[in-house]
Amino acid sequence: MKIVVDRQVCAGHALCAAKAPDVFQLDDEGYCCSDGAVVPPHLHEQARLGARHCPEAAIVLVEDGDSA
Amino acid sequence: MTTQIPAHVPSERVVEFDRFTSPELQRCPHQGVSTLFRNSPDIFYATGDRGHWVVASATVARDMLRQPDKFSSDPVHNPANARKPPTLPNQTDPPLHTELRRIINPFFSPAGVQKMEDGVRQLAGELIDGVAAGGHCEFVREIAQQFPVQLFMRMANAPMDDRDTLVAKVDGFTRAPDIQQRLAALGELGDYLKHMITEREREPGDDLVSLAIHGTVQGRGLTDDEKQGMVNLLFLGGLDTVAAMLSFIMAYLGQHPAQYRRLVDDPSLIGNAIEELMRVHGVAGMERGVTTDMEYAGVQFKARDRLVFMPHVYGLDPQMVDDPMRVDFDRPVSSHLVFGSGPHRCVGSHLARLEMKVFIEEWVRRIPAFSVDAEGDLPTRGGLVWSPVAVPLVWPGAVSVNPANPGDRV
Numbered sequence: 001m002k003i004v005v006d007r008q009v010c011a012g013h014a015l016c017a018a019k020a021p022d023v024f025q026l027d028d029e030g031y032c033c034s035d036g037a038v039v040p041p042h043l044h045e046q047a048r049l050g051a052r053h054c055p056e057a058a059i060v061l062v063e064d065g066d067s068a
Numbered sequence: 069m070t071t072q073i074p075a076h077v078p079s080e081r082v083v084e085f086d087r088f089t090s091p092e093l094q095r096c097p098h099q100g101v102s103t104l105f106r107n108s109p110d111i112f113y114a115t116g117d118r119g120h121w122v123v124a125s126a127t128v129a130r131d132m133l134r135q136p137d138k139f140s141s142d143p144v145h146n147p148a149n150a151r152k153p154p155t156l157p158n159q160t161d162p163p164l165h166t167e168l169r170r171i172i173n174p175f176f177s178p179a180g181v182q183k184m185e186d187g188v189r190q191l192a193g194e195l196i197d198g199v200a201a202g203g204h205c206e207f208v209r210e211i212a213q214q215f216p217v218q219l220f221m222r223m224a225n226a227p228m229d230d231r232d233t234l235v236a237k238v239d240g241f242t243r244a245p246d247i248q249q250r251l252a253a254l255g256e257l258g259d260y261l262k263h264m265i266t267e268r269e270r271e272p273g274d275d276l277v278s279l280a281i282h283g284t285v286q287g288r289g290l291t292d293d294e295k296q297g298m299v300n301l302l303f304l305g306g307l308d309t310v311a312a313m314l315s316f317i318m319a320y321l322g323q324h325p326a327q328y329r330r331l332v333d334d335p336s337l338i339g340n341a342i343e344e345l346m347r348v349h350g351v352a353g354m355e356r357g358v359t360t361d362m363e364y365a366g367v368q369f370k371a372r373d374r375l376v377f378m379p380h381v382y383g384l385d386p387q388m389v390d391d392p393m394r395v396d397f398d399r400p401v402s403s404h405l406v407f408g409s410g411p412h413r414c415v416g417s418h419l420a421r422l423e424m425k426v427f428i429e430e431w432v433r434r435i436p437a438f439s440v441d442a443e444g445d446l447p448t449r450g451g452l453v454w455s456p457v458a459v460p461l462v463w464p465g466a467v468s469v470n471p472a473n474p475g476d477r478v
Contacts, residue, residue, distance in 0.1 A: 009134070011413040014178045029170060030177030030418065053401055055409060056134070 001044050002062045003051075005035035009058040016059060020050025024059075032059070071119035076370050083108045086116020087353070087376065088245035093450030098348060099393075102384040111367050118148055118247065120355075120374040121367075126382035126405060128365050132356070132375070134410040136161045138364070139356035139375060141412060146357025148247075148374045151254060155304065156297035158354070162411055164285060168298065171283030172415060175276060181419045184219070188423055191218060192430040200434050204441065207318050207459040212311040216423055220306035225275035226264065234260065238307045243451035254300065261299050276302060309352050310420050312455035313406075314427060316349035317342075319459045320395070321428075322440040330397060332432045341397040342424050347383035347404035348395055352453050354379075354408060379405040380454055438463035 003023070012031045016024035023043050027033040039047045039061070051059040073082055085104065087093070092100030105124035114122045123129040132139045140161050143150040151159065157168035174180055195215055199205040213235055221228055237260070240253030265281055272278040280302060281295040290298070321328040331338055358373040383404030384392045407414035414420070440446070441460040448456050 011410055012173070012177075013407070013413060014418060017178065026178060028177065028179075029173035030179070031173075055403070055405070 001039040003034045003037045004060040005032050006058045009056050011056050013055050015053040016050040019053045020046040023047040024050050071115045077113045081109050081112050083112040085114040088451050095445040097448050102381040120376050122376050126385035126388040129377050130409045140359050145359050146374050149355045153293035153297045155301040167285040176415045178418045181422050188426045192427045196434050204462045207461050208315045212315045216310035217307050223276045242453040305416050308453050312351040312453050315456045315459050317345045322461050332436050337397050338428050343402040346406045347402040350380035350406040435463050
């Protein structure tokens with residue numbers, strides 16, 4: 001699983017990192033900087049939880065096997 | 069006072085509503101206004117406050133707030149909301165907005181506010197201890213107008229003796245029904261803060277005001293108007309909004325003892341509960357101006373049309389949330405736009421969440437049950453920021469906070 005974050009759309013709500021602290025990282029300004037990060041299988045559920053909470057729908061999780 | 073309805077506004081979209089004085093705002097405003105919105109067009113033209121569009125649909129609002137090129141924050145496109153100087157960064161658009169935000173973003177980031185948690189917790193504890201033994205308090209005055217306000221005054225390193233004066237000026241700006249009164253209150257706030265800015269220019273400290281005025285944009289320092297606009301907005305946001313929302317939330321918990329009991333029994337629920345309680349108790353709105361003649365969501369807009377957004381009730385829109393009137397701390401996601409959406413997302417959102425979460429954590433440790441000491445629905449006030457007028461709370465006896473005996477009555 002790979003994280004795709006639209007940095008133009010991310011507004012720094014930071015709910016991704018609050019709900020999935022082991023998956024999503026924030027930059028110094030509090031905006032998600034996990035674009036391109038690969039999520040190990042044991043954190044997939046957490047990643048989905050974090051992505052689902054993004055109020056801007058800025059996060060897409062590309063599942064293994066999906067064409068990105 | 070009658071409002072002239074512009075010629076391009078069709079009569080079926082005109083709704084009698086004034087966001088400062090309508091009867092819906094006097095009690096249970098979230099219920100009243102969301103009902104009004106369900107019975108009105110998605111975008112309607114309100115007759116009050118000199119006339120303006122209101123975006124009643126949460127999903128339409130969310131789309132519009134993400135398009136600053138069409139729906140601008142710059143008063144050039146919304147002259148009815150002009151301020152001298154403009155408050156910043158909220159009354160400007162990207163790219164300048166982005167640069168102004170960068171100055172203060174690190175201070176208000178989740179990591180930035182985490183550094184304040186100990187101070188937040190200590191003050192919450194002190195304020196609750198001050199009333200706990202008495203068995204009652206008027207929450208708005210004794211706690212809500214103290215807690216976030218004192219924290220903000222510390223961040224800004226403002227003299228605590230000036231608290232009441234500042235709260236009164238902010239109140240005048242956010243709730244006076246007449247625009248001239250509002251602008252006069254903002255002018256007074258600005259005059260007060262001018263002195264503070266001059267002082268911090270001479271002798272900068274590690275406080276929020278010094279940080280804001282010493283930032284750079286486009287490779288230059290801020291102009292005097294930009295400094296004033298930044299500091300004015302920090303005080304408008306810092307002195308009123310959390311006080312209002314926490315008052316609504318405490319009134320709700322006092323009126324719903326079973327819900328409160330869940331938090332006492334399992335404080336780990338408090339984070340989710342705050343999110344859900346915020347969803348149904350939005351307090352602040354915002355405006356935009358239409359940049360060019362266009363049709364959008366079936367409405368014909370003219371350039372410089374004024375748009376008012378009301379996130380106060382967007383979390384109660386059934387298009388946004390299933391069964392929205394049900395307050396459920398176990399909701400997987402509590403969708404709302406209480407902090408706005410798009411580039412202008414409230415910079416204080418992480419601080420607001422922290423303050424409310426920590427406050428409730430400290431309250432449940434000390435007061436295992438409480439109720440609202442009033443018959444019927446509590447009076448509230450509308451305006452730019454909604455708030456209960458007063459929230460009288462009572463509880464039986466006092467409780468030890470000794471961690472070894474957290475439930476012992478003394």
